[in-house]
Amino acid sequence: MKQGRRMLSMLGFVPAILTMNSDLALGQRHLYEARTISNGSIARSAASYDTTTSRMRDKLLLYDVKYYGLDLDISTAATAFGGNTTMRASVGATPIDTLVIALINTVDGATMITDSVIVDGVRRSFVHQNNLIQIPMNPPIPGGSSFTSRVFYHGDDANAGVGLVRGSKYGMTFMYVYIWPLYASYLFPCKDMLEDWADSVDIAITTEPANKVVATGALIRTIPTGAGRIRWEFASHWSLPPTDISFVVGPYAEYRTACYLPAVGDSMVVRGFLFPTSPMLNKQIAVIEKSKEYLAYFTSLFGVIPFWRNEHHFVTTDWTGGAMYVLGLSLFSELRFDTAVVDRGSFQVYFVPHEMSHAWFGSTVGPLTECDLALAEGFATYAEQIAMEHFLDQSAARNNLALTMNFVMSLPGGSVYIPPADRYNESRILDDRLTYSKGAMILHLLRFELGSDSLFFLHMKEYLAEFAGRAITGEIFKDFLQRQTGRDFNTFFAQWYYGEGYPTFSIRWAWAPGKVKIVSTQSPSMPSVTPFFQTSLEFKLKYAGGDTTVRVFQSSLTDTFRIATTSHVDSIVVDPNSWLLCKVNSVTYDPKLIPDDDVQQIPSSLEFALEQNYPNPFNPKTVVTYQVPTVSKTRIAIYDLLGREVAVLVDGQKGPGSYEVTFDATGLASGVYLYRLTAGSPSTGSGPRAKSSGFVQTRKMVITK
Ligand SMILES: [Zn+2]
Secondary structure (H helix, E strand, C coil): CHHHHHHHHHHCCCHHHHCCCHHHHCCCCCCCCCCCCCCCCCHHHHHCCCHHHHHHHHHHHHEEEEEEEEEEECCCCCCEEEEEEEEEEEECCCCEEEEEEECCCEECCEEEEEEEEEECCEEECCEEECCEEEEEEEEEECCCCEEEEEEEEEEECCCCCCEEEEEEECCEEEEEEECCCCCHHHCCCECCCCCCCECEEEEEEEECCCCEEEECCEEEEEEECCCCCEEEEEEECCCECHHHCCEEEECCEEEEEEEEECCCCEEEEEEEEECCCCCCHHHHHHHHHHHHHHHHHHHHHHCCCCCHHHCEEEEEECCCCCEEEECCEEEEEHHHCCCCCEEECCEEECHHHHHHHCCCECCCEEECCHHHCHHHHHHHHHHHHHHHHHHCCHHHHHHHHHHHHHHHCCCCCCCCCCCHHHCCCHHHHCCHHHHHHHHHHHHHHHHHHHCCHHHHHHHHHHHHHHCCCEEECHHHHHHHHHHHHCCCCHHHHHHHHCCCCCEEEEEEEEEECCEEEEEEEEEECCCCCCCCCCEEEEEEEEECCEEEEEEEEECCCEEEEEEECCCCEEEEEECCCCCCCCEEEEEEECHHHCCCCCCCCCCCCCCCEECCCECCCECCEEEEEEEECCCEEEEEEEECCCCCEEEEEEEEEECCEEEEEEEECCCCCCEEEEEEEEECCCEECCCCCCEECCEEEEEEEEECC
16 A cells, blocks of 8 residues: 555656546646655544544644754664654643644554653653543643643654655665645654644754755754764744654755845845756756746745745755745755746646745745645745746746646636645645646736736735734635725635636627627536636727727626727637636627617726725825726816815826826825715816716725824
């Protein structure tokens, strides 16, 4: 069985074999990020069948981990290792009568043995069973207090393929940690839950002098021990879940460089730990140099990585494919350590930017539970797309987008959100199609709905700044977007994040002098779950000598749009810029549509709109976005609460389109102000409550000084 699982993960990287197994052909992830094994029988899911064990596991929830300290002795000559782990935690309201810490017993051929347990300096008796260390506390640890535990243990993960794994390549033997996303308790005693981020971590590894060690955090010092070994000490002061703790031990060749970050006025160190005799060594050094461009570009878009002092590490492994990242440390198969886009069966992967972007999506802000893993994996997958748009030519980026969308739509259903019942099901949580690819489409669709790249990247940057160091959910991301934009994203999340499937459009259209009429009908792929997709939608109207792209909003299964145009439209293209996750079934010219039309009243697809200013509150500048459907006299003015006009932002004729105007409130006092768009027919009266027969919309803005 173990053998079989290992084989599966290795075969997964061979494209020729992908087509032989439909499961793998659909990209069931073994190949993407991790080379893993997955048997669904990890300690936790096995435990969940046993109510006594799951009650005992619930005791993990009684405390909140603040700190882990790992102090391990590791040799590349043997897979067995040992040492101790310190855990500092604060206790919730409930006193702890039995302190429970997760550590596997014997699972998947891995064995961990607990030697002794010390709680707050006192040696304690314990029972180590059902993958939990259970320590009776009499008297109980009081609610609201804190405790420090230290567990001495030893073990061997030799046959598990997770935990502390030994690899070998070019005659060199090395040890590396592979515990993401579910296997922390195969390595060390901990609260093995993604949702509990420790505030800081120290790692000390003692090993043979020939080895180098790279670990989570920054290297503090190396100390020779009396026994002819070297102790390497690392510290990380950035919060992280237990599965982000990592280290690699081996006689690696080190390549060191630095990437200057103008925003901090200092450089982030980028280091490679490479096989000294690899024939690809020069290429790998080139990849590391290139990675600095990704780092700089992502920093410009998403802000400085808050833990930039931790350094960024690239480590090569003996994997036949795949790569993975945990805080500051990325492991790569040599074949995947490449600046190029790599074909992966039905889609493509841009591995280095993907892993690098996890510094933001995963380690700066991470998913609270496995259910929202797309916040890390989907967003990192979209970072690949963003990097392609910048570093590769546009046709490569478009091609990747099309492949990703086709892959998502290769099956009718499946949600980005992982139902709680599946949260320990590794093949589901790491599903390439749903968590990675459809998760990436969440950001793509959001970018479309926001209608502006500058707004999209600004919101992403602010999202990362606001939640830095925290684990959050898709719900929290949604609430953030609603707060920042003043818009309702409930429907968006209901259909794209929690919902399933995608719409297929059937379009009928006709042209008559002065107008185009389009009837758009949707058929959803999973109508029982998501009966309808409420969405923005673009049409490109093509005519002799040019084209115009218009944007409409489809709010029912069949919607009719009338678009004023002075050109003779020859053909139309649905979603010309590939913004929507959708298919187009047919685009049919149907002249019968026009006689039904009311020729006298042809509203444009564009509507008048005044958006919430951004940022808000602000000081001193903010941006107001508005939309005008037809040539109109347009005015935007700002009023205080007494109705006095204090500024005029826009006053004049505007053609159809979407506009931004910056308002500088220098000279105005703090407080609430109103801003009002009047357009179309001239208004009567003045002030924020004036009447108009055209379009009028008023919104609030807040100046804080
Ligand atoms: Zn990833």
